Amino acid sequence: MTEHVVIVGGGTGGTVLANDLADRLDAELDAGDVRITLVNDGPDHVYKPVWLYVPFGQREPDDGRRPLDELVDDAVDLRIDRVSEIDTEAQRLRFDGTAPAVDYDYLVLATGSTLEPERIPGLVDGGYDYYSEVGSTALRDELLEFTEGHLVLSVIGTPHMCPAAPLEFVFMADDWLRERGLREDVDITYTYPIQRVHGNPHIAEWARPIMDDRGIEVETFFNAESIDPEAKTITSMEGTELDYDLLVTIPPHGGIDLIEEAGLGDNGWVDVDKHTLEAQAVDNVYALGDTADTGVPNAGSVAHYQAGVVGQRLASEVRGRPPTATYDGKTLCFIETGMDAASFVEFDYENQPSPAPPSEKLHWSKLAYNDSYWLTARGLL
Amino acid sequence: MTDIEPDETVDARGAACPGPLMDLIGQIRDAEAGDVVRLLSDTDQSLTDVPEWAEEAGNELLAVEEFDDHNAFYVERS
Structure with missing residues (x-):
């Protein structure tokens, strides 16, 4: 019998996993013991960290986009379709339109984050972002x-992709200007929803003095409630109103609705065992990746490491171990x-970051x- | 024990800091004035985070119930 592994999502996690499995299960693929299908709703793989550099003229969006069929091992069946239903009882995926359903033995959801700016009144018209091409x-x-005025960077919701990117943006904007x-x-003013400038207290403690030294104003406990694009004001649930000339936000994020509809978790995030990554x-x-509700940052490195773990676990399952x-x-x-300067952090469930x-x-x-990165996507680095 | 009947409950047990507070803020964001949201959290940080935010935002922390493995916070949207 041929076991069918289906991966939904061709971002970092899904693509690295597909290539990891193609390598790990090379013999089983040749023998017809296993099949791997990667489903994505578009033909391209997108490397989102490039977007941080686009506003400063250092990268173009195309630098972060390559066709999936150039990145994914030929042993993987690549399917460009949009999933419309996850039926975990029948172990079946259904698709938009007339595309035939697919049965799976093992399913991996790597559908990632989507932006939901419409959740905040006025944000669609009033705010800019660097979280999309x-x-x-x-x-x-x-x-x-922009040569003068008030630049406000507002982190509106967490969790969001790349938790360091809001700090990076204000540090880079300060230096660039x-x-x-x-x-x-x-x-420059930076706003954050809780009582410090970053979710992780160690990173917040490191970043705050740098912001103070560089004259970056900070508003904490600031959860944007609405934006008035005409008056150019942003108002928080806590009652603070800021005037702005240029508003850059990290819009609210969510996962895909199909996950909640399938009873796998709330807000598009799958409730998982944070060690095994099983639903x-x-x-x-x-x-x-972002889809797994583990409490760790929504970051490419996380998706990369988790793909290696899921790859090993699936290989064991296929081999009956x-x-x-x-x-x-x-x-x-x-x-x-x-x-022209950066810091670096490394941490895990037990060890805290020390920038x-x-x-x-x-x-x-x-x-x-x-x-x-393209070597990572190919499963080589 | 409290006899407060919450309009919504957010179960953030198992979530790392600042997840529980952000879950509470997200639920309060969608609530009507006068609604009571109950937050379940097993992070000790919530014992300071939640009262601080409730005061800052002008919402009222009606009660905190302490259980063996988690706490329940009752917050009324102003």
Whole structure:
């Protein structure tokens, strides 16, 4: 009997896993003991960290986009369709339109995050972002024209992709404006929903003095309730109102509705065992990356490491052995602190981050990894 | 024990900090004035996070129930 592994989502987690399995199960694929299908709703793989650099003119959105069929091993069946239903009882996926349903023996959900700016009144018209291709290019055009006034960076919801990116943006904007001789004419304010500047207290403790030194104003306990694009104001649930000239936000994020409809978890995140990454509600379903509700950051490194764990577990399952690989919460993250310096953190479920002193070497390490990322997507790095 | 009847309950047990507080804020965001949201959290940090935020936002922390393995916070949206 041929076992069928179906992966939904062709982002970092899904693509790395597909290639990991193709390599790990090479013999079983050749023998016809297993089949691997990767389902994505579009033909391209998108590497989102590129978008942070687009507003500053250092990258183009196309730098982060490549066709999946160039990245995924030929042994993997690539299917470009949009899933319309996850039936965990029948172990079947249904699709939009007339595309035939697919039965699975093992399902991996790697559907990631989607932006939901419409949840905040006025945000669609009033705010810019760098969490999408179209957002990052619109922000680039606006930022190039921005020579004076109040730049507000507001983190509206958590969890969001790349928790360090809001800090990186204000650090880079500060440096970029200084280099261009404009910083004295631009005020920068950073808002965050809780009582510190980052969800992780160790990173917050490290970042706050840098913000103070660089004259970046901070508003904590600021949960945006509404934006008035005409008056150019943003108001928080806590009753604070800020005037802005340029508003950059991290919009609210959510997962896909199908996950909640399938009873796998709330808000599009799958309730999983945070070590095995198996769904809590049903058998033979895994989740990874942003989709897995583990409490670790929504970051590419997390999806990458989790893909390795799920790959090992699935290989054991296919071979009829008990799976033993577990995820320990490992997260790596470079944090840009300007246009030519960065820090670095590494942590897991047991060990807290301790940000490295910012250096040019770490900045170039980050850029070098971003360019090497395509080897990660191919399962080589 | 309290006899407060919550309009909504958010079960954030198992979530790491600041997950429980953000879950509470998300539920309060969708609530009507006067609604009571009950947050279940097993993170000790919630014992300071939740009262601090409730005061900052002008919402009322009506009660905190302490259980062996978690706490229940009752917050009324102003």
